[in-house]
Amino acid sequence: MGSRQHLRDIQSGPPLDYHDDIRANSREYAEALDKEDSLRGFRSEFIIPSKTDLKRKVLIDAQSLKDDADERCIYLCGNSLGVQPRSTRQYIERYLQTWATKGVFGHFVPHSDQLLPPFVEVDTAAAKLMAPIVGASESEVAVMGTLTANLHLLMASFYQPTTEKYKIILEGKAFPSDHYAIESQILHHKLDPKQAMVLIEPEKLDRPVLTTDQIIKVIDENASSTALILLSAVQFYTGQYFDIQRITAHAHSKSILIGWDCAHAAGNVDLRLHEWDVDFAAWCTYKYLNSGPGGMAAVFVHERHGQVDDQQNFRPRLAGWWGNDLKTRFQMKNEFVPQPGAAGFQLSNPSVLDINAVVASLEIFKRAGMKSIREKSLHLTGYLEHLLLTYPLDSSPESKPFIMITPSNPAERGAQLSLRLRPGLLEKVLPYLEEHGVVIDERKPDVIRVAPAPLYNTYTDVWEFCQVFFAACREAVQPSA
Numbered sequence: 001m002g003s004r005q006h007l008r009d010i011q012s013g014p015p016l017d018y019h020d021d022i023r024a025n026s027r028e029y030a031e032a033l034d035k036e037d038s039l040r041g042f043r044s045e046f047i048i049p050s051k052t053d054l055k056r057k058v059l060i061d062a063q064s065l066k067d068d069a070d071e072r073c074i075y076l077c078g079n080s081l082g083v084q085p086r087s088t089r090q091y092i093e094r095y096l097q098t099w100a101t102k103g104v105f106g107h108f109v110p111h112s113d114q115l116l117p118p119f120v121e122v123d124t125a126a127a128k129l130m131a132p133i134v135g136a137s138e139s140e141v142a143v144m145g146t147l148t149a150n151l152h153l154l155m156a157s158f159y160q161p162t163t164e165k166y167k168i169i170l171e172g173k174a175f176p177s178d179h180y181a182i183e184s185q186i187l188h189h190k191l192d193p194k195q196a197m198v199l200i201e202p203e204k205l206d207r208p209v210l211t212t213d214q215i216i217k218v219i220d221e222n223a224s225s226t227a228l229i230l231l232s233a234v235q236f237y238t239g240q241y242f243d244i245q246r247i248t249a250h251a252h253s254k255s256i257l258i259g260w261d262c263a264h265a266a267g268n269v270d271l272r273l274h275e276w277d278v279d280f281a282a283w284c285t286y287k288y289l290n291s292g293p294g295g296m297a298a299v300f301v302h303e304r305h306g307q308v309d310d311q312q313n314f315r316p317r318l319a320g321w322w323g324n325d326l327k328t329r330f331q332m333k334n335e336f337v338p339q340p341g342a343a344g345f346q347l348s349n350p351s352v353l354d355i356n357a358v359v360a361s362l363e364i365f366k367r368a369g370m371k372s373i374r375e376k377s378l379h380l381t382g383y384l385e386h387l388l389l390t391y392p393l394d395s396s397p398e399s400k401p402f403i404m405i406t407p408s409n410p411a412e413r414g415a416q417l418s419l420r421l422r423p424g425l426l427e428k429v430l431p432y433l434e435e436h437g438v439v440i441d442e443r444k445p446d447v448i449r450v451a452p453a454p455l456y457n458t459y460t461d462v463w464e465f466c467q468v469f470f471a472a473c474r475e476a477v478q479p480s481a
Helices: 003-010 027-036 042-044 051-055 061-068 086-105 119-134 148-160 176-188 212-225 244-253 353-368 370-389 426-435 459-477
Strands: 142-143 167-171 195-198 224-234 257-260 278-285 298-301 402-404 417-421 441-443 447-450
Touching: 027 370, 027 459, 042 353, 042 447, 086 119, 086 353, 119 142, 119 298, 119 353, 148 176, 148 224, 148 257, 148 298, 167 176, 167 212, 176 195, 176 224, 195 212, 195 459, 212 224, 224 244, 244 257, 353 370, 370 402, 370 417, 370 459, 426 447, 426 459
Parallel strands: 167 195, 167 224, 224 257, 257 278
Antiparallel strands: 142 298, 278 298, 402 417, 417 447, 441 447
């Protein structure tokens, strides 16, 4: 089944097109949608800052700790940093208690009231929960490291340039860290980035999306000299969701390895990395996966690349102790034989503290299910788009103070809509949003990114955001006195 057909199959429930219902622009309509939402109960499992919290100058305030009645802020920034699950504190406290009472024995001693297994097994437990998020088998996923470090580790294995095939294809507007990593890998091999980096640039600067046909054309033009393709599953700036299945298949038809940065996709869209035959992928967990700032990241390595045969042949990689065969890990031999699968790409023992924060959120995802999360996301983002399109115009569409640069096709986007404001408006709109308790993300000079996360955002959040945003725009376009 193709990725786009899969999206069509899960678009059940309320229609994505709200234009035929004159009630759709009312608060009552949004509240009615919330009452029908099968995931509405999960909102209470997250701590959403209050408007008072955002303005306080101290972290610890006795009144705020006992007063949960303050109005919550409108938090639409899960694409940058997800909010904290309420269970995170319990997971971390249980870990601290194990460390405090068992010391080194915490690595091996199980407990009847444990939330995670002993320390030496936590990475396996995390991989089991992470695998369904990205459409992989447990053996194809490892929860480890940080995103850019993991990209370097994966490229050390998958980028093996030759005289004939040495190029890496990437987006021209790739997240800077990805660009840095790719460029430095090329320099590490003593190659010239000007010759070895192929940047796919948008055809229209005012609408910076990349069509699948355009990406395929660039692949075709460089196929004979390309060693690797590394793209974003969901583009950080525009929110565009690329057709991973089709692009991956085309790369393989040209005998090119392809990896995906899933930082803005994991926990957001319906990934099927194994089924789509992706070679490798990496992602962070502090955005839609709510693990906290800089939380432990994860990797995917397709099972064919993680095989270790009886003669101990395996794909070359940078090796570390924690990736070694479990049967001999503690024998302290200086002969590296990796675990099969993605676990064999691990280096050091994982931070148990960090993994507890990751698992606290993954347990929620397990109960909600990615199919239901994606289904709600399609409707929630569709409702946001509908409301944005109803912005009152003075005379003509040209008078609108913003445009949407995210694809309008629901199958080509995740939970994020990126809005480009007219020049000079961003510095006026942002303070207004902040003053009214709206948390979104901005990319200078003129783009805001609005991302309703389906596990904790509501249709009413979306409706309220639009009321504040429209007011901010109206005030911003007023001529100065």
